[in-house]
Amino acid sequence: ELFVPERGDLDGILVGGPSPTKDEFLDGDYLHHELQDQVLGKFDVAYTDESGLYDLVDKAEDALADAEVMKDKQEMEEFFKELNQGDLATYGFEPTRKNLVMGSVDRLLLSEDLRKDVVVYDCGDAEAFEFVDQREDTPEHTCDDGSTAEVVEREDAIEHLMNIADQRGTETKFISTDFEKGEQLKSAFGGVAGILRYSTGV
Structure with missing residues (x-):
């Protein structure tokens, strides 16, 4: 009991x-x-x-691994259902980050093979972001007014997104690439997606 x-x-x-x-x-x-x-x-x-x-x-290693993949499959099935039939799915770095900041993401879905950095730029009265491969050099960024932005920091994308998620009470799920929809999260959606608490239109 x-x-x-x-x-x-x-x-x-x-x-x-x-x-x-x-x-x-x-x-x-x-x-x-x-x-x-x-x-x-x-x-x-x-x-x-x-x-x-x-x-x-x-x-029990194999049984535990199978159980983890089954849970990942359930998360991705729900994501694709919302993507195709509902309005509680977000994907891609920029939209998912915006939804995270708004506090509207229930579960953040990150590919376990995500190898990206986030570069934060100072554009005066606003920050700008670039989502780049970890092997790439830090790119220049042009602000809306045409000026070249100053780099504030560069950090691992997983840490960047998880920090926001933790502050907003959002659960983070790492999704395996050992099944088709898990691989699609990485290849088609940039390795970043989310299931929303409510629709935001973002």
Whole structure:
């Protein structure tokens, strides 16, 4: 009963132990029925001390990876549904950043293979931004009045966006590229997207 109220916060349950013991545990009435659905797998583990826990995690590596990809797929399915049928999707660096600053992003979706920097420029009464490959030199930026902007800073795009997300109470999700829609996030949307709390028109 201990974990039932927190079941929504559980990513999954791994069960390990000697063959008969773990089977008896799962077949018996030891685990609440709502937690049974969150069992990712059962694994043969010889020890019941701390070393047994490490052994369990090692043996469950594939199951854990599959569970992570499944969660990523659910996030991307929701994103594409909103993109095609709704109005709660944002993508690309500039629109997603604007929505983040507004506090309208519920979940920030970042490709785990994102390798970009954000260059911040001073244009007098406003800041400007460039989204550049990490291997590129820092480009010059022309302000709206035609003047050349001064570089304020250059930082990793993930850190830049996550800092804003943290300030606005937005959850950040890193999306694997090991499935088609995860690869599309990187290749078609620049590795940056979001699911909104409400429509902003941005």
